Each structure stands twice: as structure tokens, then as C-alpha cells.
Amino acid sequence: KAGVTQTPRYLIKTRGQQVTLSCSPISGHRSVSWYQQTPGQGLQFLFEYFSETQRNKGNFPGRFSGRQFSNSRSEMNVSTLELGDSALYLCASSYGTSGGDSQYFGPGTRLTVL
Amino acid sequence: AQSVTQPDIHITVSEGASLELRCNYSYGATPYLFWYVQSPGQGLQLLLKYFSGDTLVQGIKGFEAEFKRSQSSFNLRKPSVHWSDAAEYFCAVGDSGGGADGLTFGKGTHLIIQP
Numbered sequence: 001k002a003g004v005t006q007t008p009r010y011l012i013k014t015r016g017q018q019v020t021l022s023c024s025p026i027s028g029h030r031s032v033s034w035y036q037q038t039p040g041q042g043l044q045f046l047f048e049y050f051s052e053t054q055r056n057k058g059n060f061p062g063r064f065s066g067r068q069f070s071n072s073r074s075e076m077n078v079s080t081l082e083l084g085d086s087a088l089y090l091c092a093s094s095y096g097t098s099g100g101d102s103q104y105f106g107p108g109t110r111l112t113v114l
Numbered sequence: 115a116q117s118v119t120q121p122d123i124h125i126t127v128s129e130g131a132s133l134e135l136r137c138n139y140s141y142g143a144t145p146y147l148f149w150y151v152q153s154p155g156q157g158l159q160l161l162l163k164y165f166s167g168d169t170l171v172q173g174i175k176g177f178e179a180e181f182k183r184s185q186s187s188f189n190l191r192k193p194s195v196h197w198s199d200a201a202e203y204f205c206a207v208g209d210s211g212g213g214a215d216g217l218t219f220g221k222g223t224h225l226i227i228q229p
Contacts, residue, residue: 004157033216043204045216056215090157092217102148103217105157 001027004093004106012112018079021109025072025093031055032074033103034066037088046089049074050097078111086113116141116207120220127195128228135190135223137205146208147188148217149179153201161203164188175199200227 005024013019025032034046045058049068066076072093078085088110092103117140127133139145146165150158162173169181179190188205202224206217 006157035216042221043206043217043219045218048216058216092158102160102163104160105150107157110155 004091004104006089006091006106006109008109009107010110010112012114013081014114015081015083017081018077019081019111020075020077021089021091021111023074023076023091023093023106025074025091026104029093029095029104030072031094031097031101031103032068032072033092033094034074034076035090035092036060037090037108038086043090046076048097055097081113083113085111087111116145116209116218118205118207118218118220120203120205120223122223123221124224124226126226126228129197130194133190133192133195133199133225135203135205135225137188137190137220138186139188139205139207140186141207144183147179147181148206148208149173149177149188149190150204150206150219151175151201152204152222158204161190195225195227197227197229200225 007022031050033048037043047057048055052068063079068074088108090108092105094101094103119138148163149161152158161177162171164171164181172178177192202222204222205220209215
């Protein structure tokens with residue numbers, strides 16, 4: 001099976017812009033979770049989607065949003081970008097919800113905000 | 115709230131030597147536990163997981179980990195490291211209650227392999 005894919009791999013944006021990242025899960029997986037990885041804060045849970053419904057959201061401002069489509073592909077959007085949003089954004093998929101199943105990660109999207 | 119502590123930020127090991135990476139967790143019940151590895155510029159690769167049953171779990175690449183409830187630990191071990199094992203290692207805890215809170219990760223341990 002193909003693994004989790006994320007596009008684009010690299011992005012450079014300026015403050016105030018918005019950005020959309022895409023994630024295609026492993027075939028048959030219904031859950032997609034997003035994580036932000038920074039040197040200072042480490043890996044932090046953003047949100048999880050299961051069967052097109054947001055199941056939970058981490059402690060991030062409303063500028064961070066996402067959605068999941070009927071084919072389980074997911075997108076996350078960050079509006080009004082700030083310098084602190086520069087990070088590696090990782091997507092993970094699992095068959096069941098994140099709590100009870102193994103999550104498999106994509107290669108990430110490296111976002112740089114100037 | 116659940117938490118994970120990886121006490122060692124960096125560890126240096128000679129090639130061929132044994133390895134143990136420490137992980138302590140805080141969780142109200144029996145947790146789901148994971149070890150992931152991340153190479154530079156890459157995503158995370160699942161090494162092994164513990165859900166229940168045998169407390170010694172085997173993973174890929176010759177790694178194993180032991181769940182010790184009394185010590186709230188889930189240490190990762192490998193009997194003989196290879197230069198290709200140099201990477202960042204993350205311990206994580208998941209919600210065994212079936213929630214959707216994602217994984218809680220430790221800060222990671224950077225493994226350096228000396229020739």
C-alpha cells in the first residue's frame with residue numbers, strides 16, 4: 001500500500017497570508033490527524049478527522065482549521081499567518097481513531113513564514 | 115492530562131554497542147504506548163507499539179521495548195546499533211479510552227552513533 005502523502009512538501013509564505021496543506025491517507029484509513037512540529041514546542045496535536053467529522057482539536061487558535069472529504073483526504077488551512085506558524089506540519093492516518101489505533105505519518109510539509 | 119518525558123535530549127553510542135532510550139509517561143489508566151523514529155527532513159516512522167498483553171514488544175529494525183507499569187516506563191532497546199540508527203526518537207502515549215485526542219509526544223532523544 002502507498003503511504004501517507006502530503007503536498008506540498010515545502011511552502012514559503014509571508015505574514016498575513018493564508019495557506020492550505022493537503023494530506024492523502026493510506027488507502028482504507030478513515031482517520032486523519034494533524035500535528036505541528038517546532039524546535040521549541042516539539043510535536044503538538046492540532047486536530048483529528050474521522051469520517052469527515054472533526055473529533056477533537058488541540059490547543060491552537062481558530063486560525064487553524066481543517067476538513068476531511070468523503071475519500072478521507074484531508075486539508076488544513078492556516079489563515080493570517082504569523083512568524084510563529086513556521087513549522088513542519090505532519091499528517092497521520094489510522095484505520096480507527098487516533099487513540100486506539102496505530103498512526104502512520106507522512107513526510108510533512110515544511111512551512112516557512114517570512 | 116497525559117504526558118511523556120524523555121529524560122535524555124542527546125545520547126551518544128558507539129556502533130555495535132547496546133542502546134536504551136528512556137521514556138516515562140503519566141496517564142490515568144493503562145495507556146497505549148508508541149515509539150517513533152524521525153530521520154532529518156522526514157516524517158515519523160512507527161517502530162513499535164504496546165496496547166496490551168506481553169509487556170515486552172518487538173518492533174522493526176531490531177528494536178524492542180518493555181512496558182513497566184510500576185515505573186510508568188516504556189524504554190526502547192536495541193542490542194547492537196548501526197550507524198543508520200542515528201536519528202531522533204520519540205515516545206508517545208495514546209488514549210486507551212478510545213478518544214480522539216491524538217498522540218502526546220515526548221520531546222525526543224537525539225541519537226548519535228560514533229564509529
